[in-house]
Amino acid sequence: MMKHIACSEHVELAMEMIIDEEETAPNIEILTNQHDLSTDCEFCQNPAKYIVSVEN
Numbered sequence: 755m756m757k758h759i760a761c762s763e764h765v766e767l768a769m770e771m772i773i774d775e776e777e778t779a780p781n782i783e784i785l786t787n788q789h790d791l792s793t794d795c796e797f798c799q800n801p802a803k804y805i806v807s808v809e810n
């Protein structure tokens with residue numbers, strides 16, 4: 755499974771990366787209190803807000 759962790763600014767970038775590489779629409783999950791809130795965005799240092807993933 756390919757997965758990117760992104761803030762709201764970079765969620766579109768993460769989606770585009772998956773679409774380019776996998777040629778399929780990704781699933782987007784919103785990080786909630788059940789997830790690890792200390793996770794940072796992969797593309798900047800803001801707290802992550804989304805998990806963008808695709809099942810292979």
Ligand SMILES: [Zn+2]
Binds near residue numbers: 760800
């Ligand atoms: Zn970011």
